[in-house]
Amino acid sequence: MKRILEYVKKYKLFVIIPTVAMIISIALDMFNPHLIQILIDDVIKKGHYNMLKTIIMAIAGITISRTILGYIREFTFDYLSSRVSIDLKRDLFSHIQSLPFSYFDNMNTGELMSRVDSDIDNIWGTIGFGIGLFVENSIYFITASIILFSINWKLALFTLVTMPIIGFIAYKLEKEIDKSFDAISDHTSVLNTTAQENIAGVRLVKAFAREKHEILKFVKLNNKNYELNIIKTKIWGKYYPVIEFLCNISILVVVTFGGLFVIKDNMTLGELGAFNGYVGMLIFPMRMIGWLTNMIAQSSASAKKIFKIMDIEPEIKDKENPIRLPNVNGNIKFNNVSFKYNNEYILKNINIEVKPGSTVAIMGPTGSGKSSIVNLIGRYYDVDEGSITVDGYNVKDICVKDLRSKMAVVSQDTFLFSDTIKENLLFGKENATMNEIEETCKISCAEEFINSLEDKYETVIGERGLGLSGGQKQRLSIARALIRNADILILDDATSALDMETEYTLLKNLYERTKKSTTFIIAHRISAVKNADKIIFIEDGRIVEEGTHESLLARKGKYYDVYCSQFKDFQDIEKEVV
Structure with missing residues (x-):
């Protein structure tokens, strides 16, 4: 989590503002039990009713102020977490873009999607809610403990005796649940990969009538995910009720021993009421410790996965002071x-x-x-x-x-984005004019089928070019490469889906281009290479x-x-x- 804090430090103002708002809000809240003490001892018992209006106005003022401060705190913490989330996603995505082909040869798409999406969202939740709550509860715990000792140190000792036990249980909970979240995070990426591959290959699944097999495979993985979450729930169920029990013991101690102190005139009824109010401020952090441990463990597991990717050094990168090539022969x-x-x-x-x-x-x-x-x-x-x-x-x-x-490359795996034909072609050269696009499509023999479409170049094609034939996708891919007007052109089995006549025309157009790129053609057909x-x-x-x-x-x-x-x-x- 130290590396996450490096991102947080960039937005110091949005750490200071909610922290100040939180401290003021807590300070105001500390007056409430004291006002209750005055209300019981001075107004109710002694009959100083002239103080009632002032006390009510003070409580109302504190409540309204804490509402405004609470809004400022929540908004700024949420803004902070959103900014950190954006930065993390940007840095992670940028780093993924810098990694070589060899990394993606052995990496599943679903796993990377889990890192960019759900894992960063876990961190977002911790920063936006968890860290603020942790700081708030820490301040409440320390401040309330000091006040409790100032009211009655004996009763305070009795009340706090369970706290070290709760702290030890929380430590044990964090250790066990951290391993559980680590396993869940790993398996979630496997589950996402399976779903992604099945959806992407749904036509193949249906063509081979393998729906039942794929459903059973997913169900098996989903059951494994269920089992891992049950393990997490069992860990949570083993420790959290004990924490809750010990917190309730503290309340029982206050009522029992506090009542005896009041009977023996060692403290007033108002002081007991105030003491009970401050104990509530002490118990709430103890009750939340398990929940916070759960959240921090989840985000910690996510952070490990994210920074494991970000720590991978790109194998292919520029040397110091690389040679710049404005032109290539x-x-x-x-x-x-x-x-x-x-x-x-x-x-x-x-x-x-x-x-x-x-x-x-x-x-x-x-x-x-x-x-x-x-x-x-x-x-x-x-x-x-x-x-x-x-x-x-x-x-x-x-x-x-x-x-x-x-360079311009047309690879074996013809990939088109879920966008218009025009935008897919502009991927090769984003500032290309419409004339350039049309001329390039003539060379690649794509113009005829594009113009036969209702929306022509504005036709939206499906994911990976679904809705187009293999030959149409290849012609668009070649057009996307040609529009770049690159000095080096690579066609890797780029005409395999074309009929002989179209292939002949396309290659003839390539050879007759005004600009002669250094061209590499990989093919299995003699007709594609003989010239x-x-x-x-x-x-x-x-x-x-x-x-x-x-x-x-x-x-x-x-x-x-x-x-x-x-x-x-x-x-x-x-x-x-x-």
Whole structure:
């Protein structure tokens, strides 16, 4: 919780104002039992009725003042907690954005959502209500204890004898319930992940008629969540009734021994009434200690999870004084590059040289390392051995933001936001004009289907592009990349969902563009790569063939085998015709 207080310190004014309001309110409240004492001893017993009006006005004045001060305290504490919550969410989200691809490869979306949402809300509740209540109860406890000893130290000792026991029980409660909340927090992220994945993949679930299986899986996890909460409730039930019992014992002590002191004239009836009022101020904090322990333990568990993420150092970041690249020609070299993932070599001794404005196609079996090659250019992952240079500069020395701003990527996983087609395209270049958008959509062969929609570019598409075909999503993704007019263009299996005719037209448009980006095309179809300036065939993380379409066919190696398998039907037809 120390790190949470660092956020609180930034808003000192909103700590001071409610604290001052709280102290004044408590100070005013301390007069109430004393006024009750005067009312009993002087007004009722001695008949000084002329004091009644003054006492009533004083109590009314205190009540109204405490109401106003209470509003100021609650509002400012709530404002403080909201500001801290905003800052925490901003910092956590910003830090998540700085983490590399490798982090998200092993992290569930549901867990991150739990951290950004419910865990920060737990902290929000503690700051907005818990900390203020803790400070208030501490002041009440200390002040009321001092006053109780000043009224009758013997009775005060009898009353306070249970307090150390309550404190010890609260300590034990905090220790046990903290572990319980930790387990609940972990499992909540698993539950959220399961729900998120199922909702995102609901079409797949229905297509395979797996609704029952998914329901049973969720029910199992939900029952586990129930069991963890029952464990928490049992811990709470074991300790809180004892705290409540000891608090009631204090009241019994006051009534019993206080009554004896009044009978023996060791204290007045008014003093006993006042003493009872101050004991109430003492008992309320004791009753709240279990509830506060519960809240603090919950937010402490959440804070651990949040700062565990924020303590992760980004593996890929700028070196001190990185090279700034205002312009990029697009000369790219792989120099003896090797790359490991999970301690296993994915790429081995890769050497590639790409001239500015040329097109390089990469082919190979699934899992051969094709995507890994292009992912290394933008430092989405870092090489383990060798180096990659852009215009002669090692990518590790270049400012990451500058490097990636000169690139446009269409990945295998076509992702579109739940927004209009226009806004999805503006993601590539936020200040693009409508003319630029339309021109880009012509190149990507997306213009025709967009104009067939009722709202055209203002058409709102569903989550991840639902409502569009696979080919339509790919064409929009390509348009989003092209509108950036980047110096380096990467198309990672970006035309796999297109028909042959559309693919041919799109690639022809790319080759005829005025600006020649250094382009990498990863594809499985010969038709997508045959016009590239250089074709690289990769297998088991190594380059096994390299050349143009014609030279590779003449070599009759791996590329030739793929060509024959894809065009076998056409060759058979030609033979039949002959």
